[in-house]
Structure formats: structure tokens, C-alpha cells
Amino acid sequence: MEQSDNPAGPSAETTxxxxxxxxxxxxxxxxxxxxxRTLFKRLHHRRKAGQYWALRNVSFQCMxxxxxxxxxxxxxxxxxxxLVLSGIFEPDEGxxxxxxxxxxxxxxxxxxxxxxxxxxxxxYFGSFLGFSRERMDAMIDEIRDFSELGDFFDEPIGAYxxxxxxxxxxxxxxxxxxxxxxxxxxxxxxxxxxxxxxEARIQxxxxxxxxxxxxxxxxxSIKAMCNRCLWLERGEVKACGDxxxxxxxxxxxxxxx
Amino acid sequence: MKSNLPNLLRKRKLIAEIVxxxxxxxxxxxxLGYLWWLIDPIIMxxxxxxxxxxxxxxxxxxxxxxxxxxxxxxxxYFTRCFSNGIRIFKTHGATMRSIPFPTAVLxxxxxxxxxVLFAFGxxxxxxxxxxxxxxxxxxxLQLVPLVIIQAAMMLGITLLMACLGALxxxxxxxxxxxxxFLFYLSPSLYGLDLLEKHFASSPWLVDVYMFVNPFAILFTxxxxxxxxxxxxxxxxxxxxxxHTSVLLYTGYRTYQLLDRRLLKASAA
Numbered sequence: 001m002e003q004s005d006n007p008a009g010p011s012a013e014t015t016x017x018x019x020x021x022x023x024x025x026x027x028x029x030x031x032x033x034x035x036x037r038t039l040f041k042r043l044h045h046r047r048k049a050g051q052y053w054a055l056r057n058v059s060f061q062c063m064x065x066x067x068x069x070x071x072x073x074x075x076x077x078x079x080x081x082x083l084v085l086s087g088i089f090e091p092d093e094g095x096x097x098x099x100x101x102x103x104x105x106x107x108x109x110x111x112x113x114x115x116x117x118x119x120x121x122x123x124y125f126g127s128f129l130g131f132s133r134e135r136m137d138a139m140i141d142e143i144r145d146f147s148e149l150g151d152f153f154d155e156p157i158g159a160y161x162x163x164x165x166x167x168x169x170x171x172x173x174x175x176x177x178x179x180x181x182x183x184x185x186x187x188x189x190x191x192x193x194x195x196x197x198x199e200a201r202i203q204x205x206x207x208x209x210x211x212x213x214x215x216x217x218x219x220x221s222i223k224a225m226c227n228r229c230l231w232l233e234r235g236e237v238k239a240c241g242d243x244x245x246x247x248x249x250x251x252x253x254x255x256x257x
Numbered sequence: 258m259k260s261n262l263p264n265l266l267r268k269r270k271l272i273a274e275i276v277x278x279x280x281x282x283x284x285x286x287x288x289l290g291y292l293w294w295l296i297d298p299i300i301m302x303x304x305x306x307x308x309x310x311x312x313x314x315x316x317x318x319x320x321x322x323x324x325x326x327x328x329x330x331x332x333x334y335f336t337r338c339f340s341n342g343i344r345i346f347k348t349h350g351a352t353m354r355s356i357p358f359p360t361a362v363l364x365x366x367x368x369x370x371x372x373v374l375f376a377f378g379x380x381x382x383x384x385x386x387x388x389x390x391x392x393x394x395x396x397x398l399q400l401v402p403l404v405i406i407q408a409a410m411m412l413g414i415t416l417l418m419a420c421l422g423a424l425x426x427x428x429x430x431x432x433x434x435x436x437x438f439l440f441y442l443s444p445s446l447y448g449l450d451l452l453e454k455h456f457a458s459s460p461w462l463v464d465v466y467m468f469v470n471p472f473a474i475l476f477t478x479x480x481x482x483x484x485x486x487x488x489x490x491x492x493x494x495x496x497x498x499x500h501t502s503v504l505l506y507t508g509y510r511t512y513q514l515l516d517r518r519l520l521k522a523s524a525a
Contacts, residue, residue, distance in 0.1 A: 032521060087258065088353070104356070111352045111355055111356075113279070114282075116285070124275075127270070156285070
């Protein structure tokens with residue numbers, strides 16, 4: 001089990017014992033093999049349909065105020081970890097302890113209904129997030145203003161550029177106020193101006209959240225935002241600790257490859 | 258989040274919102290908007306009427322458009338639930354990977370959404386029937402329980418096909434042929450009287466056929482309510498309830514057994 005070397009996060013100002021918010025103990029999750037073979041090949045090879053472990057023996061803790069960065073190559077298991085932490089998947093092995101509501105600020109753009117306007121899609125999203133219509137009515141102007149879409153907010157999403165979709169997706173997702181917030185690759189979209197605005201919003205959310213898990217390929221963002229970092233490699237924890245140290249090890253692995 | 262009954266009941270508002278927005282989305286996708294929901298089934302009936310009036314005598318089933326309309330409108334509800342049910346987790350994979358919710362709300366919302374279109378189709382059929390001199394009577398009240406029974410049947414079938422479609426990636430390629438065969442095997446373009454005449458020496462075969470093929474009783478029941486103005490026999494209601502219970506139970510149990518695998522299949 002990975003122990004926190006520096007449990008004091010940005011918002012932990014007291015000297016009391018740090019409060020455990022999130023704990024993963026030997027988490028494991030496998031996917032069935034999605035290899036597609038014709039019936040003839042199946043009969044010919046007679047091989048049993050396989051499975052592969054996307055996560056195995058993953059352990060870590062997050063204390064109140066921690067901002068944990070998760071890094072790793074493509075296919076390392078970062079997004080699967082996010083799916084497990086957000087409650088979409090139940091782990092096949094190990095246990096996950098969460099002290100509070102978990103919400104993911106995932107790549108929501110894929111959920112949009114292209115025929116509906118930005119406004120309708122916002123309400124549509126809201127219903128999945130469990131928001132009542134009254135609550136959405138109260139939030140809609142703030143979401144519209146944050147997205148900076150102007151009159152496009154009432155136009156069909158099909159007419160949006162990918163950047164505009166990303167703005168709207170972030171604006172909706174950033175309106176939630178969970179205890180534990182998961183951010184999966186959302187920082188790598190949008191122009192630099194909007195990215196800075198997102199980072200500022202996340203900073204303000206941090207004050208309200210007990211802890212945040214950031215999954216990103218952007219090392220500067222991880223360094224700037226996180227006080228701890230977890231490096232995943234082929235579904236297992238390669239290193240966990242100070243972001244500068246872990247990122248240095250991660251980048252050296254590329255040089256040695 | 259597990260797709261068990263308590264979770265699904267808790268998420269009924271979500272189901273209603275999905276239905277509302279998907280209907281709105283489908284309405285804005287064509288120029289005629291909501292009007293298309295009335296025109297679409299009529300066009301389908303006209304096509305079948307035109308084709309089959311040419312190739313066979315239809316004197317027994319007058320007016321023939323109303324006769325086939327009773328089956329075609331009901332059949333369309335089935336095929337849309339069936340084919341969209343197979344693809345539902347592929348089309349909503351992003352949603353399932355983004356937000357935790359009981360995934361069974363998706364097939365339930367699909368059946369409800371298609372149910373609204375089916376209600377429009379039936380309304381269009383009743384209006385068209387009245388235009389051809391077949392005015393709605395007291396017997397048309399039988400449509401209310403019939404529609405509820407069919408919706409429940411569709412739910413069972415859609416839950417089952419959603420599971421199978423997620424796990425068998427090429428299923429939709431093969432089932433189209435089965436669906437087409439089932440259509441011609443059902444009394445859609447012909448009446449039960451044709452079968453009774455054909456199997457006059459062994460009438461029990463027709464009873465077996467009606468018990469095995471849910472659409473045989475369903476199509477004929479719609480005709481009783483709209484076209485021939487008769488009471489639907491009690492034993493038909495009983496058989497329809499058996500069909501519905503079996504399909505609902507099979508669909509729900511299969512979904513519960515495969516719930517976790519479905520999510521993984523959507524992410525793999």
C-alpha cells in the first residue's frame with residue numbers, strides 16, 4: 001500500500017491528523033479480451049477467450065486537501081483507474097474506500113446530442129448528474145457565461161467546433177461540487193486562454209473539495225497543481241510520491257527506452 | 258451502479274428526461290419535426306399496401322391498408338426497439354464511461370421513446386381508418402391494455418437484445434434475416450383465416466402457432482380492436498400475459514447477470 005509522504009495539501013491548514021478521504025487497497029480490474037476472430041479461426045485455434053488486467057495491485061491513499069496527479073503512457077490504466085474511482089466500474093480485486101461523494105470531470109464531449117442546442121444538452125447532462133430541473137434553472141446562466149459561447153449556446157451542438165464542445169463540457173462538469181473530484185484529460189483541451197480559466201476554476205473547486213485526482217499527460221499541469229503523483233505502468237503502480245521526483249523518473253523511462 | 262429494480266425506480270426522472278430530450282432531438286433532425294411521427298407510419302403502410310395489393314388478391318381484407326396497418330405499426334415498434342436495442346450500448350458508450358448510473362435506464366428510455374412514436378403511429382392509423390370508413394368503436398378501448406402489454410414485451414426483448422448486442426459485436430448483421438423471416442411468418446400481410454384454411458385438418462397446429470409466435474395474437478388483437486371490431490378472446494389475453502412475463506423475466510434476469518460485463522464491453 002502506498003503511503004502519503006506529504007499529506008498536507010493546498011487547503012490543509014490545520015496541524016490536526018490528516019483525514020483519510022480516499023484509499024485504494026490492491027485494486028484490480030480486468031477486461032475480457034476484445035480480440036475479434038472469425039468462427040473458423042476460433043474453431044481452428046481452440047484458444048480460450050482471454051482477459052487482461054487493466055489494473056493490478058494498485059494501492060494509494062489521499063488525505064484531505066491532496067491533489068493527486070496520475071501519469072502514465074497510453075494504455076497504462078489511468079482511465080480505468082478513473083472509472084473505478086468514480087464508481088462506474090466495481091473493482092474485481094481489492095477494495096476502495098471513499099469518504100464523501102465522488103464526481104468525475106471526464107471527457108464529457110462524447111455524450112452530447114448533436115441535434116440539441118448547448119442549452120438542451122446542459123439540461124440533458126444535468127439529469128445524468130442527478131440535478132433537478134430547478135437546480136439547473138438556477139445554474140444555467142453561470143454555465144452559459146463560463147463557457148463564453150454567447151449566442152451559440154442556443155445553437156445545435158452539431159455546429160460547434162471541438163474547442164467549443166470542450167468549453168461547454170467543462171463548464172457543465174465544473175458546476176458540480178463533489179467531495180472528491182476526478183479530472184481525466186480535461187486539461188488538454190481548449191485554447192490556452194480557456195485552459196488557464198479552467199485551471200483557475202479547478203483551483204477554486206479545490207477549496208471546496210476534500211481531494212482531487214488529476215489524470216493528465218501534461219507534466220507542467222501536474223507539477224503546477226498536484227502535491228502528490230502516481231505513475232502507472234501496465235496497470236501497476238511504478239512510483240508514488242512527490243510530483244517532481246515521480247515525473248523525473250517517468251521522463252527518464254522514456255530516455256532509457 | 259447496479260441496474261436492479263430499486264435503483265431503476267430511483268432514476269425514473271432520469272428516464273423521463275432521456276426520453277424527452279431524445280424525442281426532441283429526433284424531431285429537430287428532420288424538417289417536418291413532430292409531424293413526421295404521424296406521416297412515417299402511414300408511408301410504411303402505403304408501401305406495403307401498394308406492393309401486396311399488386312401481387313395478391315386482398316378482397317377478404319377490406320380495407321386492406323387498415324388491415325395491414327394494424328400489424329405494420331405494431332411491427333415497427335418491435336423492429337425499432339429490437340435494432341436500436343442491439344446498438345444501444347455502442348451508441349451510448351461515452352455516457353456509460355462518464356457518469357455512474359444504472360445502465361438499464363438506456364433500454365428502458367428507448368422503449369418509452371419508441372412507445373411515444375408508436376402512440377403517434379396508432380393515432381395516425383385510427384385517423385386513416387376513419388377516413389376509409391372504419392370508424393373507431395367501443396372495441397378500440399382494448400387498445401389501452403394491448404399497448405401496455407406490447408410495451409412490456411418490448412422492454413423484455415430490448416433488455417435482452419441490449420445485453421446480447423453488447424457482447425456479440427456482429428449480432429446485428431445476422432438478426433436482420435431472422436427478423437425478416439419472423440415478419441413473413443407472422444400474420445402481418447395475411448389473416449389467421451388463411452392459416453386456419455391451410456391447416457383445416459389439424460386446427461391444433463394454429464393454436465400452437467399462436468402460442469409460439471407472440472406476434473400472431475398481437476397483430477390479430479390489434480385488428481380486432483381497430484379493423485374488425487370484435488372482443489379479443491380471454492385466452493388470447495392470457496397467452497399475451499404469459500408471453501410478456503416470460504420476455505420480461507428473461508430480459509431482466511439476463512441484464513442482471515451480465516450487468517458488469519456490459520460495462521466492461523462498452524469500455525473495451
